[in-house]
Amino acid sequence: MPPLPIETRLRTELADLACQGLARRRRLLQSPCGPQAEVEGRKMLAFASNDYLGLAAHPALAEAMAEGALRWGAGSGASHLVSGHLAPHAALEQRLAEFTGFPRALTFSTGYLANLAVSPTLAPGRDDAIFADKLNHASLIDAARLSRARHHRYPHNDMAALARLLAASDARTKVIVSDTVFSMDGDLAPLPELFELAERFDAWLVVDDAHGFGVLGPHGEGSLAHCRLPAHPRVILMGTLGKAAGVGGAFVAGSEIAIDYLLQKARSYIFTTAQPPAVATALMKSLELIAAGDDRRAHLQALIRQLQEALSGLPWQLLPSATAIQPLLVGDNEAALALSQALWEQGLWVVAIRPPTVPAGSARLRISLSAAHRPEDVARLAEALRGLA
């Protein structure tokens, strides 16, 4: 068949992406998620997933999921408000609320959907305003786009700029939205200062703890606990369950009234099928392992320190990060891609992150550590990078 005329624009844009070194590709994984990965027929050492605690392929979670499926079936059959809210979902909500210290939680099938539920529902109208960090995750940006509210984006972690924007706003409802741990930088938002501004300007504080939940806090409760922030009624916590928790899905936790409001009004909660109940039974097991996971977290911290020491003095800088996300700044798109490719040829899988995921000129390798890595794994990566410098 000859190409359709309507395909011409797509073809041109795809060719442009390829020219700029921005074309993306998927690697086919032929083993479960883990450091020792079989990828496209090759044995690789992977530093690529968000499985920070090494739970994604944990047999106890797979068992809990299998048992859950045998007991509750494969699917939930409907959205939560129709007939798809099963006992495992309710148990998971309750456990998540207890674990995070909030009165109540709602579960979602993905973090993307959870973020779409929060800010557009709290701040839907033209007389509302959303204040967002410029480096917030794409799903938070898309959430703001679903709302008619004014969308103010402040420079990364710039609390003075945020304070000025809040002071100048006469919005009916103000919502401050921030990642806790920034997904491509690994640094932390100044949560106490964000909370103080939310108090001062009577705003909601919505935090996305995708990369903090399970990893930070005394027992993995997340970034709020790490910063000793209380489960205050003006705070709404979103956490994902497909990263450190190793399964999939997400939750939003908050006050009784905030959560009830989301349940009644959030379109991405209402108009989507509830996650399979076996996902919830697997997550119950995961929360147990997270709470009892101090050894995993201590091991992860030791690997982070080891990597930072081993990579000092290289031509590329590690961005300052105390989390499992350790980005090595390269700058140029092609150079980042070439470095990733050179590592690949040595059996090391580290993903290059390029615009538009990160700002132009800041392409990087996103080295992602997991409690499933061994010190030898980190040493091997550091040695390979030194050899390529």
Ligand SMILES: *Cc1c(COP(=O)(O)O)cnc(C)c1O
């Ligand atoms: C991964 C991620 C999400 C999306 O969560 P999914 O469950 O993968 O849809 C949202 N926010 C941040 C910061 C993330 O890193």
